[in-house]
Amino acid sequence: METTLQRTVDLLAERIGRPAVLEDGGLRLLAFSTHTEPLDPVRERSILRREASDEVRRYLMRFIRNARHPVRVPGDDDLELESRLCVPVVDDGEPIAYVWFVDPDSVIDAGDADWCCHQLSEIADGVRRSIAPSGLHSMARASHLVRSVLTDDETAQESARELVDGGYLSADRGVAAVVFRALDSSDAVQDAFAASAASAFDALLLGPRRQSFVHAVHDSALVCFVSSANEAECRATVTALQTIVAKHTQEGGARLVTGVGGIRLDPADARASYREALVAARAADGFPHQGAQGSQVYWPVSGANELAARIAVASEADFPLHPGFYTLLDDPEAGILLETLETYLDVAGNVQTAAAKLHLHRTSLYYRLHRIEKLASTDLKDGGERLNLHLSLKVAMLRGHYLRRRASLGRIAEEDVS
Known part of the structure; x- marks a missing residue:
């Protein structure tokens, strides 16, 4: 396929009377014809580096983005770029590559440009196959x-x-x-x-x-x-x-x-x-x-x-979590405490149901809840605090702050929480 692309580029250059370059959709070099005349600096660097610079790429894309027909791109002195004619290679309605002719005098007419389009349409499928492994x-x-x-x-x-x-x-x-x-x-x-x-x-x-x-x-x-x-x-x-x-x-x-x-x-x-x-x-x-x-x-x-x-999905600065959550997260027993709290809040504070889900005696659950209140400086009897903590836990999980434990929960050593 590389031979076919090269033959096509040479054919286009011979017909138009100008050197031609074929580049893929990211303006990376695929093939170029013989250049017997002095090159403009952008063309020379593109051939030597085998791709356009980021600055040149951004400039050219302003004119050829979504192009399906020949486009004339004006020159830019700051980029040392002369005026060019771009002929897109279109496959299945989308531009997949581009043929470029440096044409500062605008001598390439519409008839020649249309002829190039026809020639390129004949090899569009082959160009796409060559682009993927190019690879x-x-x-x-x-x-x-x-x-x-x-x-x-x-x-x-x-x-x-x-x-x-x-x-x-x-x-x-x-x-x-x-x-x-x-x-x-x-x-x-x-x-x-x-x-x-x-x-x-x-x-x-x-x-x-x-x-x-x-x-x-x-x-x-x-x-x-x-x-x-x-x-x-x-x-x-x-x-x-x-x-x-x-x-x-x-x-x-x-x-x-x-x-x-x-x-x-x-x-x-x-x-x-x-x-x-x-x-x-x-x-x-x-x-x-x-x-x-x-x-x-x-x-x-x-x-x-x-x-x-x-x-x-919003900024953490815009929607901070309950301050007590971070204290719980820093505790060595964070996994157990956070899942205990989440389970308790998920069942609307029903101690009997929460204890059953956690496979705990109610006394042990009360102990954990007291410890959570102390660490988080909160009161779980306060409806506003419970709502804030519950939402913070859900948001924290979705933000990746902690992972819910899948294994059965271990017991926390019973410490004095007074």
Whole structure:
């Protein structure tokens, strides 16, 4: 296929009478014709580095984003860039690559530009197949951008837009985040699951069929951004991906949960969808009735936990937790105390029911509750305090501050709480 691409680029250059360069959707070099005349500095650097600089890429994308017909890009003295004609390679209605002619005098007419479009349409499918294996560099770049969206406050929006500009995600659809996580397993098993599932996705992206998602491993989970025009399309894509991921959780004996964020029309908002997906995945774990094995929990989280979920995705500075919660969290017996408190509040303060759920004698439960009141500087007979603590516990779980213990609770050494 590389030979075919090179022949096509040479043919275009000969017909137009100008050197030609073929670049993929991220403006990485695929092929170029012979250059017998002096190069403008941008073209020279692009050939030597095999990709455009970030500054040049941002400038060019302002003009060619979503282009499906030839576009003339004006020169820029500060970038040392001469005026160019860009002819997109369109496959299935979407631009997947670009042919460039440096044309400062605008001598290339509409007829020649249309002829180029026709020639490129004949090889569009081959260009797409060559782009995927070109390969691992492109996928590594996509994964880097995904991680930047997830972790870098300053570049998150720019990285999200570059996922679209680079052709990794569709420009005509919205974007939704998906979090796949393996539960009830060791950290090593979770890490192995995420890496194994990511490798399966890599193989899918290298296949002949065009895909509409990008992915990266982050925090022992597999995180994807999928292109979706509507909820039905999103659910179909998530279900197909989950089928692949489920095989890797079965191999490790783990339980799979899937959280899906809301669809964002502007890719710059992809990070907000990720926060929702993360909360949805934690809801599937922390609220057992919310989802079972292999479940998909979509934003917004439904039912009584919706308020806690909406607070959880907001800034912690805007919605701080009950101050006593942090004291409990720092205690060596935090796991036992927090689950005791949550169980007690979940049953509206019914001591008999809470003791039965915790497999405790009521005297032991009273002891724990007294200890919680002392540590948290609270009064569990106060309805406002109970509401604040209850909501704080739900939000804290969804924010990842603590994990609900699955094993039976041990006993706390009975200390003097006076």
